[in-house]
Amino acid sequence: MPKPNKNEKSRELDDDYEVVSFEEFCDKPSNAKTDLLSLNDNINYRIYYESLKLPKDGSSSNIEEAFDREIEGQKETSLNGPKGGVYTKYQRFSQRRTTLQRAWEQLKNICPGMLGVGLMCVLCVAVWLVVGGTLGGAWTEDKYRKLWQRVHPENTERPMTYYEMVVPEVHYHDHNNLSTKNKFNGSEGSRKTPLDDEKYQRLMRPKPIQVPTEAPETAKYLKRTPEMLRNMCSNVTDNMRFDCYPQTGANEEACLKRGCCWKSTSIQGAPYCFYPPNYDTYKFYNMTENKRGVTAYYALNRPSGYPGDFRMVRVDIMFVTGDIINAKISDAENPRFEAQYPEIPMVYGSIKTMKYKMVLESSSIGFKVVRLSDNVTVFNTQNIGGLILSDKFLQISSLLPTNQIYGLGERRARFRTVLNEWKTFTMFNSDQAPVENTNLYGTQPFYLALEPDGKAHGTLLLNSHAIDVVLQPTPAITYRTIGGLFNFYMFLGPSPGDVVSQLTEIIGKPFMPPYWALGFHLCKYNYGSLQVTRDVWKSNRDAGIPLDVQWNDLDYMKNGNDFTYDDVKFKGLPEFVKELHEAGMHYMVLFDPGVSAAEKAGTYPPFDKGLEMNVFIKNSTGQPFVGKVWNKVSTVWPDFTHPNATMYWTQMMSNFHKKIPYDGAWIDMNEPSNFVSGSLYGECAPEELPYTPHYLTNGLKHKTLCMDAHHYAGDHYNWHNLYGLTEAIATHFALVEIRGSRPFIISRASFPGLGRYAGHWSGDVDSSWHDLRMSIPELLSFSLFGIPMMGADICGFRGNTTVELCKRWMQLGAFYPFSRNHNSDSSIPQDPVSLGAEVVSSSRTALRMRYSLLPYYYTLFWRAHLHGELVARPLYFEAYFPAGYWYSLDGTLLTSGWRNVTEQHMLAVKNDTMMCDIRVVASCLYKSRQRAWCQRVSVARALYMCWPHLTAAQARAILYWDDGLGLQTYDESKYSLVHFILDKQEFRSELQWWAYGMPTVNKITIFGQKVPIKNVTINQKPCKKPNCEFSYSSNSKIFVIFNINLRLNEPIHIQWMLQEKLKLTELYLIKALTIYIYNNHHQLTIHLH
Template identity: 55%
Template structure:
C-alpha cells in the first residue's frame, strides 16, 4: 500500500484499498467524493490520446479541462502520444485493455464491516488540514452544523487539486510507479512477503535509484526503524575473537573480509574479522572468523517444486542499505536444474530481462540433487544424490553480505578443475590461486588479467570421476568473481539480486545443454556462414575491395563472404555509404551475389547526433520516436565514437526501438543488398568515458570491481546514470549487446526473409540464441594465436558456438610464418574470418605470398570438405544444445591427462584439430586420448591410441576411430564457395574403432530458409558400420540430398569384394595406408543404403 498521509498509527493499512478507474465509475457518488479528495494519489502527469472519450465524463470526475501539454511518453510508460499534437490532461487513466490495464485512481477507506457505509477519512495536505479533518470526522455525529464547514474544506481542497493538476502534480515517478504496480499486480512480480516473522513485515516495492550512485547518507527505510540488533561479532571480546580466528589454520580457507583497496588491521577488526599477515601470495590478511553469521534463520517452507527460506539480519555489516530480511528461493526446475535466488524480502530490486528464462517446472521425480539448510547457521549446501558429494557448501564461508550496492556470496567447490568465467584471455583451465575475474563489458583489446568485451559469470566444474556441474549467476551488474585454492568461489556484485542456476549434468556436455535450455539454444546459421570470410578495416575504396575479392578467388582460395568495416560509410555514419570512394557499391554487391557469394557490413550502434534536421534520417527518426538513451536530465545522452562530431545511442530496451532499427536497416538494404550484420562497439563503447555535455554522477560505491576501481565504471562507455527504458545504465550496461542482437536478428529475418547472420563483439548470457561472436582486436602475435583456442572453447561453454578469432591477428603487422600457421588453425574455427586493422599491412592470403596461399588453400579445402559435418553439428547445437568446438575432456571426462590441454580442440566428437603454435617450429606434440585409434584425415594412416605423438603440417586434422563423416569435395579448379559446392556429390569416410564399428549422421536442408527444421523441410540420415557393412537409415526426408559418388574406409586388411546395394562395385586398396576406396558409384540416399566388403583370407607361407 502506498504511503497514506496523516493516517493514525492505530489505523491499519488494510482499512484502505486502491481503486481503479473502472471501479471508481461504478461506485456511488459518496464513494466518488471519498476518492476525489485524495488528490495526492492521482497522477496528474499522465497523458492520453485526445480522440478517446472519458468513461466518466458524465460525472465530471475524470477530466481536468483547460490543461494541456506536449508529451511523448507517460511517466509510467503508458500509451505514447505523438510529438506532432498536444494532448489534453487527464487525471484519471483510460483503459486500453489491448495494451495494458487502466491506471489507479486513488486510495479510499474500506468499509469497517460488510454493508457499512465508508467512513469519510480523507487525506489532507497540511498538518492543520489533517487535524481539521479528524476533528470533523469525530464531531460529525454531534454537530450536524459542521457539515457546512466540511463542505467549505472540501471546496478548498478541490480548488487546490485543480491548481495542482494544472501544474502537473508534485510526486515523483517512483511513487506513481509503486502505486500503479499495486493496482496491476498481474503485470509485475508478486511482492516477496515473508512467512511468519517475529514481527509482521509490510512489503513495499522499492525501485533503487541507481541514477544516484552515491552511498553517502543512503540507507534503507528499514535502517531508520528502531530494531533490536542481535549480538554479533562486533561485540565479542578480543579474547573470544582471538580464539575464533585461531581456528582458521589453513590460509586456503580464508574468505576475504576486506576486498576493497587499503585493507588494514583497524578497519578489519571493526568489521568483526580476523587480521593475520601471511606469506601465502595473494591470500587475504583480513578474513572472516568461523560462524560469521550476518543473518539468522527465521523459517522455511517446502513443496514439490522447491523451498523458501527467510533470514533476518543479525547486525549491521557497515554496507549502506543492508537487507533487513533476506529470502532464498530454491526452485527445483527439473531433475538436473536448480535455481537459487537470494533477494531482499522487503523490496523489489532490478533483475535483467535478458536472457528470457522459461520458468517451467518439469518433473522432479528423480532429482540429482538435494538442498540442505541448517536452521542453526546461515547458508546452505547442495549435494549430489548419486554419490553424496557436496557441490556447493555455502555454510561457514563468511555469511552473506546483502546490501543495496554490494552483494557477496561464497561457496566451497568439490574440485580444482573449473572452466569458464569471462570474457578473458587466459588458459582454459582456471587459475585458483586467488584469481579475480572482473565481469563488465569493456572495449579492450584482448590481453591477460583484463576484463574484455563480454560478461559471462558461468563456470563448469569437472571432478576426476567425470561428474560435472555448472553455475550461472544471472545478474547484469558489474561484479568480481574470485577463485581461491580451497577450492572455493566468491561472487561480489554491485546491484540486483543473486540469481543462480545450477546444472547437475552429470557429463560436461549435459551441463552445457542444460545451461542453454535456460538461456536459449544457439541459432541455426545459414550454410554460407560456415564458409571462409575476408575483411580488412580501411580497404579505403571499392576498387581495393574488389581487387582483394577477385585476387583471392582467382588464387583458388575457398571463400564465401566479403566484408567491409566502417570505412565504407559516409562520415562514419550508420546506414550510409561513401558515394565517392565506394561509387558503384550496390552493383558490386550484386556481382558478389551472382558469383554465389554473400556480403556482410558493419553497423555500429552509435548514431551521429550532429547532422542538421532533415539531412540524416537515422537521427531525425530516432528523435521523433524518442528512442535514444537519455542523460540525467532526460535529454539524449551524447558521446563520441566514429561519427565526426557527436554520437547518441539507441535504447534497445525501448519498445519502439525494434521498429526503428528495422526501418533504418530496411531503408539501407534497399540501397545495398547486404546479407549479414556485424555489430561492433556495442559494449557500448564511447571515446569520451562519459558525456560530451555535463558530468556523470560520481560513482561513490562501497565496492568497485578490481579491474574497474582505478578508472571507474564509465571508462570508455556511458555514464552510469544514463537512462534506458528498462532502467539505469548502471544496471543495463552488460545487456546492451544482447538487446541490439535481438533487434538486429528480428530486423534481418523480416527484411531478407532468410536466416540472419549476425556477429557481435560484446556479449552476455543468451547471445548465442541470436548471434555469433569473434574475439575482437587481437594482436598479430604468437601468444594471441595460442590464446585463440581457450577463447573459442570458453564460448562453447557460454552457448555461442559460432565463434572465432581474427585470423593472422588484428593489431600490428603479421608475418608470413605466423599468418600461415594461423590460417592452418583458423580454417577450422566454427567462424573463420581473416581481418586486420587500418594501420597494418594487408594480410589476405594472396597479399602474404605463395607459402600462405598454399597453406590457406589446402586448409580451407579441407574445411569445405567437412562443411556437411559442421552444418550437422550446428543443427545439433540448435535443437539439442550440443557444442560444435569442444575441449577434449567433453569426450574423455574421466581422463585427468586432458583436463589442462588447450592447444588442441575437437570439432564435434569425430574430428580433432591441432595447430603448430610456436614460432620456428615445424612439428608439435599431440595427445590422442581414448581406447580407439586416431587417423590422419588426409591419408587415413593410423596416428596413435591413448598416447602422445609428434605431427607435422599434413596431420593437423585427425579423425577419431568409430566415426562416419559425410563429406563434399569442392571444385578442383576455379573459385570455390558453398554456392558452387553444395550441388556436387557427397562422399562418405569411415574410420572404424578397434572392433570395426562406426556411426555418423547427416542433416541437410536448403541452407538459408527460416525454420527449415520446424517446418520439416529437411532430411536427416543416420549411418552405421558393423561387420564390414555400411547401412543408412532415413530419420526424416523432406529435402533433396546430393548423391554419393565415393566411399573411403580406413584401417582395412586387403579386400576381396565390394558390393553396393548388392551390386558389384569398383574399388582400390592402398596397402601402405590400409585404406579402401569405393569408386565410381552414384547412389541416391532417398532409400536405404547397404555397402558390404569382404576381406581376403590370409594364406600361410610354407
C-alpha cells in the same frame, strides 16, 4: 477516444455524450458524467477499431462513414445476455432513456412473453440494489478505490508478506519489445523505502520480531579482545581464508571492528583480514516448502560494514528440472534490479527423477546442492566466508569439489583454470583489446567444473552488474557484485556435454546459422575504396581461394555515420553487392550502435527519427546522452529497452537495406564503447561505490557511458552489461523482418544468452604467435558459454603479420566455426594473395578441406541448435585418444600405433604440412567433394564418407540437410535426416525424415582395414564398373568404394567379404578431429567435434 455507434435518435446528443474505456473511467472522479463501456464491450470495441485500421482517437474524417458501412454486418453474441440473443455490435443508449426503457429494448431482442417479463423483474431488482448501494455510499468510496487501485497498482500501498514473491513492476513481456523488462526508473538506493516499526512487526507475522540497530551477537564480537579473536581464528588454515576486507586500506583495527580475524601470511594473494568460522551476518528466520522448491528467510544479525544492508533476506530454491536447480537470494523488503535477459523459459509439470538434493538448515546460513548418484556436494555456501548483502555490495562464497574449472569470461587466459592460488577476475563489458589480467568485451559468469572422476557440473550467476570472481586453493569460489541480487543456476551434468546442454536450456539454444555463413569471410579495416575491395575479392577468387563472404569495415560509411555509405570512395557499392549475389556470394556490413548527433536537421534521418521516436539514452536532465565514437563531432546511443527502439532500429536497417542489400550485420562497439569516459558535455554523477571491482580502478564510466545515464527500463548502472545483448536481439528481429531468412550477426559484446541471436569474434587480437595460440582457449570457452559461432581474426588484427605466421594461422583458422581474415587500417594487407604464393597455397589447401567438411559442420550446428551441443569441443569432452591407426584427413597414415605424447614431444614434418588426425570414436565424417570455391558450389557436389575402423560392435552417425536459409525448417519439417550405421562388414543408411533433397553419396573410405577385400555388394548387387568400383591399399590400410552415386532418399546397404578369415580388427569412426600445426617450437591444437 472515438464514440461507439449510437441509434439515429440519439445523434443530436453527441455534444454531451462521452464514452470512455475501463481504464479511463477509473481515472475519472466519481461524480463525472460518463457512460462506462462494459469490459466485454471495451475489448470488442478495441478489436473492431483495429480491424478497421482506424486510429483509436477518432482522428479519421471518415470514421462515421466507416461505421455506417460496417455496422449492419457486425453482429455478435452478447456474453451478458441469453445464448440466443444478438445485439448490434457497439450499440449504445442515449442518456435521455430511462432504465426501464433500456431494459425493455433489451428484452425485445432477447425473447418475448413471460420469460422477458421475468428477466425484466430481475433486472429491476438489480437496478434497485445498485441505486441503493450508490446512494448509501458503498460505491462512492470503496468501489472507486478498488477500481483506482486496479489501474494504478504501482501507486497502491500493498501489504507485503514473506510468503509472496517480489516481482518487477511490469509483469507482461512482449518478446519484441525490450521496454517491458524490469522498468526501474531510479537508482538502486532510491528503490528502498523506510520501514517503520509497526510495518516491520506486521511483516514478521506469525512470529514477530524486531531487528535491533546492533544485534546482540554483534556486540559480543565487538567486545572481544584481539587476543580472543586470535585464539578463535587460530584454527583457520591459510587455504580457508575468505577475505573480510576486500577494499583498499585494510588494517588490523578496521578488520577487528568487523569481527574478523587479522593475521599476516607469506602466501601471495591470501588475505590478512579473513572471516572467523561461522560468521553469522544473518540468522535463520523461517522456511516454507512445496513440490517445486523451498523459500527461506534470514534476518540481519550484524552490520556488514557496507551501507544499505538488507534487513531481511529471501532465499528461493526452485527445482527447475531433474538436473537443474535455481537459487535466488534477494532483499525480502525491497525490489532489486534483476537481469531480465536472457529470457528464462517457464517450467511446468512434475519432476520424475531428481538427480540432486538441496540442503537448507536452520542451524546455518546458506545452502548446499548434492548430486545423489555419488553424494558429491557441487555447491556449498553453508557458513562459508561471509554472506554480505547490501545495496551496492553483495558477496557470497562456496566450496567446490574440484580444483579444475573452465569458463568465467570474457578473459585472456589458458583454457583450464587450476585453483592452486588466489586469483581475481573482473567481468564488466569494456572496449579492451585482448590481453591478460583485465576484463574484456563480454560478461560470462559461468564455469564448468571437472571433478576428479571425470564427472562435471556447472554454475551460472545471472547478474548484469560488474562482478569480481575470486578463486582460491581451498578449493573455493567467491562472488562479489555491486548491485542487483544473486541468481544462481546449478547444472548437475554429469558429463561435460550434459552441463552445456543444460546451460542452454536456461539461456537459450544457439541460433541456426545460414549455410553460407560457414564459408570463408574476408575483410580489412580501411580498404579505402570500393575499387580496392573489388580487387582484393577478385584476386583471391581468381587464385582459387574458397570464399563466400566479403565484408566492409567502418570505412564504407560517410563520415563514420551508421546507415550511410560514401558515394564517392564507394561509388557503385549497390552494383558490387548485386555482383556478389549473382556469383552466389554474400556481403556483410558493420553497424555501430552510436548515431551521429551533430548532423544538420533534416539531413540525417537516423538522428532525426530517433529524436522523434524518443529512443536515445538520456542524461540526468532528460536530454539525449552525448558522447563520442567514430562520428566526426558527437554520438548518441539508441536505448534498446525503449518500446520504440526495435521499430526504430528495424526502420533504419530496412531503409539502408533498400540501398545496399546486405546479408548480415556486424555489430561492433556495443559494450557500449565511448571515446570519452562519460559525457562529452558535463560530468557524471559520483559512482560512490563502497567496493571497486578489481580491474576497474578508473571507475565504471571508463571508456563508456555515465552510470547515471538513463534507459527507459532503468539506469545504465544496471543495464550496461546487457546493452550488447539487447542490440543483438533488436538486430536479429530487424534482419528477420527485412530479409525473411535466417539472420547472421556477429557481436563484440556478450552476455549469457547471446548465442541465441548472434556469434562472437575475439576482437582486436595481435598478429603474434602468442595470440594465435590463445585463440584456441578463447574459442573453446565461448563454446562452453553457448556461443558456438566464434573465431579470431585470422593472421591477427593489430600489427603486421608475417608470411609464416599468416600461413599457419590460415591453416588453423580454416577450422574455426567462424572463419574470417581481418586486420586494422594501420597494418599491411594480409589476405592470402597479398602475402604471396606460399600463403595462397597453404590457405587454398586448408580452406578446401574446410569446404569439404561443411556438411559435417552444418550437422554439428544443427545439433547445437537443437540439443545445445558443442561444435568446437575441448579434448576432455571426448577423452581419451585410443590405440590404433591414426590418419590425416587427406588419407595419409600418421602413425601405425600409439604412444604417450608429452608437452615437449616434437614430431618432424615438412614445412608446408598441415596435419589433421582422425579422432577415433563412434561416428563418421561426411564430406563434400573438394575444389569448391564457394559454398553454393560445394552444396551441389556429391558427398563422400570417411569411416575409420574401431573395435566396437557398431557405430552410428547422422546427416542433417535443409535449404540453409529457412527460418523454421526443422520446426516445419522442411528438412532431411539420415542415420548411418557401420556394423562389422556392412554399412547401411536409415532414412529418418525426407522433405528436402540431399546430394548423392559418391565415395566411402574406410581407414585401418587390415585385411584385403574380396568383393563388395550394394543393395544386394555386385559392385562392378561403371556403377561401382572399390580399391584397397595394403600399405595405408585404406579401403575405398567409389563412383557409386547413391541417393540418400532410399536405403543403402553395402556389404563386403574379406580375402581371409576376419581376425579381431579395429573399426574407427570419426566423431571429431584434431588439427595439429607445427612451426619450430610452436605446437598448436584445435579440437573440432
